Amino acid sequence: MYFPMEAKKVAVIGAGPAGLVATRELLREGHKVVVFEKSDKVGGTWAYDSRVETDLLGLDPERKIVHSSLYKSLRVNRPRHLMRFLDYAFSEIEGGDQRTFPGHEEVLRFLTTFAEKFGLLESIRFGYNVVRVEQMEGNANKWIVEWQASGCDPNMELFEAVVVSTGRYTEPKTASFPGMDKWPGLQMHSHNYRSPEQFKDMIVVVIGAGASAMDISKELSAVTKEVHLALKDPSVEFASRNNTWGHPMIKRAYEDGKVEFHDGCFIDAHAIIHCTGYKCHYPFLKTNGIVSVNDDSVGPLYKVVFPPSLAPRLAFIGLPNVALTFLTAELQSKWVAKVLSGKVHLPSTEEMKASAKKLYHMEIEYGNWLATQSGLPLLEKRWEHLLNCIWKCYMLYGVDFREKCDVDGGLKEVESSSLGREMAIIRSAFSFMLGTVCGVYIAQNYKVPDIKKLSNTGIFFAKHIEENYRKPNSKKDSDD
Ligand SMILES: Cc1cc2nc3c(=O)[nH]c(=O)nc-3n(C[C@H](O)[C@H](O)[C@H](O)COP(=O)(O)OP(=O)(O)OC[C@H]3O[C@@H](n4cnc5c(N)ncnc54)[C@H](O)[C@@H]3O)c2cc1C
Secondary structure, three states, X not given: OOOOOOOOEEEEEOXXXXXXXXXXXXXXXXXXXXXXXXXXXXXXXXXXXXXXXXXXXXXXXXXXXXXXXXXXXXEOOOOOOOOOEOOEOHHHOOOOOOOOOOEHHHHHHHHHHHHHHOOOHHHEEEOEEEEEEEEXXXXXXXXXXXXXXXXXXXXXXXXXXXXXXXXXXXXXXXXXXXXXXXXXOEEEEHHHOOOOHHHOOOEEEEEOOOHHHHHHHHXXXXXXXXXXXXXXXXXXXXXXXXXXXXXXXXXXXXXXXXXXXXXXOEEXXXXXXEOOOEEOOOOOEEOOOOOXXXXXXXXXXXXOOEOHHHOXXXXXXXXXXOOOHHHHHHHHHHHHHHHHOOOOXXXXXXXXXXXXXXXXXXXXXXXXXXXXXXXXXXXXXXXXXXXXXXXXXXXXXXXXXXXXXXXXXXXXXXXHXXXXXXXXXXXXXXXXXXXXXXXXXXXXXXXXXXXXXXXXXXXXXXXXXXXXXXXXXXXXXXXX
């Protein structure tokens, strides 16, 4: 698909990591950029907000939305080495939280200095909530962006292209079980969990087995009487420890406060926290059904970025659920910026549609594909090694990976030993044969020394990660 070589007037929606890096790349390519950010700061998810929503489960569509889903104690779950842009890493900022897995404040500091250093703030209109993005009738090259700024009437402006980077971890997806509506205790989604104090001495059920469920249940176990993890995925077994027990999913909740699990266990619980992930949500997007948005996906999208029939005037940055979040958004942004300026061409609409249906490839492959589109070298091998090292830590140490994972040592180990080959075997085997059985099979057949210590969380992580990397935009959402 050919596109005239010229600068465009582009609207970027959202000033989180994806919107910021998209803005930088669009500006670098000579486009005129206006960023609409509904809050008063950059950082998106990383701008921690102590407020919670009026409906703690997030079911009421009229509730006042709080964007960030971070809890107060959150530390990143990828090492700082990986949460970087190509030419801007955490090492660029002095002082602060130097831990390998820093607290969320450090990520916000990183993003704020990034925005300042690259002069992005001038392009951002803070306090502008975008309420409509729609192609202009009779002119496919113009897009209407309508916004609401506090205390002002709605207003609109025309753009030649729109980049959507509004994030995907704000609209709660809840579990559902019989008796849920009438159960008298406290229910909330992890989106509204901030700190453990209010659960002191309680018996709490945490639903989910993703990163948030693991972090929150670990934190809660220090103050609550009991924590009961209800795991959606029956193939994941959780080894109970201290005051924390694992169960299969809730079978029924009763009006007298009892909760029954599918293993036949009954408990008198005070609270249920749904750590069950997020829905794709673009209430402002009007495309007459060309882009369909359901809870788990948005599409069709060519390479998880362009809706084929609207390319390249509409693009999504930051959708893939990957470990190299910032880098992937950067590579997508470079590609979009070059496509918009006409330097890089897209295939035909039909080819893009056909390709959008295919299953997705692995993260590094995707990153390398994006890099080649923009004429960049392939991703550095050490980042792939670091990813391998992190998978190993998740698998071996579960919730304790931040304390126990020696990233620098692991990197050296991976580079100097056969561990890299073993990890490759583990990872590819997990892609094809998922689950605990698979872990045992690999342990018995490949004799990887530590595999017997594989944590249950690790098994979940491995499955979850592989599934998401194979098809990041097709089905599963992260439980972050
Ligand atoms: C609990 C949790 C832990 C996580 N941990 C990690 C981690 O350790 N490492 C990692 O790499 N990633 C992590 N993530 C993923 C994280 O979301 C990404 O790192 C990153 O923030 C995604 O960037 P984004 O710009 O796509 O979206 P966001 O960060 O969500 O930013 C979107 C921006 O769009 C704005 N916006 C939304 N709607 C509108 C509108 N209608 N009009 C105007 N502005 C709008 C929002 O205000 C926000 O500023 C975590 C996510 C969660 C929820």
